Amino acid sequence: MTDFRADVFQNEYLPDGGDVVDAVVTVTASGGDGTVAAAAAGQERVEVIVIDCSGSMNEDGGAKIRAARQATMTAIDTLSDGTLFAVVAGVDGAYALYPQQAGSVERASAQTKAQAKEVVSQVRAKGGTAIGTWLLAAGGIFNSVPNSINHCILLTDGKNQSESDRALNTAISQCVGLFQCDARGLGTDWNIDELRRISTALLGTVDIIPSPDQMEAEFRALTEAAMGKEVGDVALRLWTPQGSNLEFVKQVAPNIDDLTPKGVPVKALTNDYPLGAWSGDESRDYHVRIRIPVGSVGEERLGARVMLVIDGVEQPSALVRAIWTDDEVLSTRINREVAHYTGQAELADVIADGLAARQAGDGDTATMKLGRAVQLAHEAGNGDTVKLLEKVVDVEDPATGTVRLKRQVEDADAMALDVRSTRTVRVNKQ
């Protein structure tokens, strides 16, 4: 049985006239066994693997398509027995590889896995790339199973060339809430923005697989993580007082994801923010900022009531409070969690700005922004981000953020920095 808990970290004291309340909410799932299929009774787990079979997958003497076949077979092997699954080939349209009938699933067993792998081992690459059609095909498969925990792995090596951007957006919006999607780009010819739009809307992750030989490990890890999900539907429910304005609610760990536009009103003053599927043993942080009507000194008000909705059931809440005080020692105290994630959000922003400036040929801005990024990542202990930055800039002094842009930067390194810029580290627990 997985238990969920929400803890609020904040400085509840506001100065006289203060109206902005910041809080970090840590949501923790515990008690699940964390590894094996243990979905709630009556809930099926559905896994769909979409592999790009466009002509470009034949490049490098067929290394890409061979790696894709192998990675997909490994993913199939990683499926827990009993999982419902399907494999789709993505080109100008989407084609069911296994089971053969479009919009259907097969239950994983030694026999069906062998059949699926046999089909996958023979798949050929030929055609274009229309990712929207792939998503819609996956959606059709997930729709065939009611009340299930749905996860999709989507692989592409190229840009969405065979359909309009609008078609992709429409497809994404039709899939929101239906399944979670981890999007992976192979090589450097794909478009980060396209995959990020998919992963953000579908509560998944986006990442680069720089070379074909890294694909198998990635697919195995993604499938293992999907098999570990035990609770399919978690939402953060926020009540905020009359007259207040929820400035934002962002996931800030393990990566930054702005949930503000995803809010769904459920009752008066109350919105739900979908958090997707959870394993029985994980923890994520959310930064909430609310602007509330000013109270008088000595007054206490609720800034937000934080609830969790687990498979439709509301759980007891944690409180974001506001107490107005004329004691400056109290009101100027900076909450460690809030400060940390404010810094992490700035880090993601300056990386994005720095890379954009670099792309546009504005070396001064790029140097300044990426220098600031090095400084922030260094301060917060984001060792991984520092390493990614070092592929793009030469660091002279991380403490002051003194850097020089590298002359030669591998495309894959710049892309890796871009897609991973929203990954955060958590506050050091003292």
Added chain:
Amino acid sequence: MAMACPNCGEVAVDGAQWCEACGADLDGTAETALSTASSSPCISCAAPSTDIAADGYCGHCGAKQPDPRDHLEVDLGWLVMVTDRGKRHHQNEDFGAVVAVDGNSALVVCDGVSSTDNPEQASAVATEAAIAVLEQALRGSDADLQQADLQQAMSAAIGAAQEAALTVPTKPGGKGSPSCTFVASVARASDDGITATIGWLGDSRAYWIDEAGQATQLTSDHSWANEQVRAGAMTSEQAAADRRAHTITRWLGDDADGLEAELVDSQFGNGWLLLCTDGLWNYAPDDASMTTQIAAHRGDTLLTTAQNLVNFALESGGHDNTTVAIADHTLVAETPVAETPVAEPAVPVPASTPTSTDEAVVTSENETEPVDEKRDLS
């Protein structure tokens, strides 16, 4: 038995198991969390009381509603109890109760330990449980209650209080087992004077105030400071100046195993029994200053005296929750019911030697915030 309902503050009638005003369970064994549900509309936006959540926040504007426990009073004429949140703490974690049976009295005061989970619940349920046991003891015996009976009742009351404190839930990932201090008196009046037993854990105190108004501390604080003084390691001034001074060394609660209550037996002539939390005695730490403050704050009635003493603590800074409970046995003697003439003034016989210093200590500006803490047992 008269006791304020922990939920709404209504004074409950004798033996009530449920509060007639709000229906809250009063028998002290319920595991229900004390809520601050109110029947008044929101103080800020006037939303109906039905819009106010059990935790006291308005479901419309979010304003925190005043907690009935912020200030509670019980007035039985010759027994009174006044408790107040004070000026610095966000809730009142003190609780008190009094009971009168045929001129005999029992008082209970508990101070929740702020560094634990739900201390305000611990103090309330411990108080309720203890006063119920003491009331039963006073009521059950139609004949003479001997000192041994009072001792037995006090031990049973402390046992019940401890058991009740154990029922208070901890918070997930919280600070620690709900805990509180405890001080209680049970006193029998007879022609020969007052026979009393005092029991306590922690730094809440009991005083005897004789007919001349002289206050004598009957308890000896289970606090870091007092242990240092008792051990001869420090003077009381040195100990009081240490930041650990207020750390208590005994308490009620889940991790209080092996922490024994201390009991003292006393015989007095006539006078008052006064129980209080450190919210009061912090501003009158020794017998001399307590004597002075009681004299300075005498009111027309016992209730106004108790109110004045609490106000004195508030005016002195109100750094902590403050609770005062008094049983004035001279008032019983004056009523027609008790025909016994007032006994000759007698010297109180405290079991422990009270410490005394020369002058009243007045709180200084630089005083550190008193925070109830427990000694780390680990």
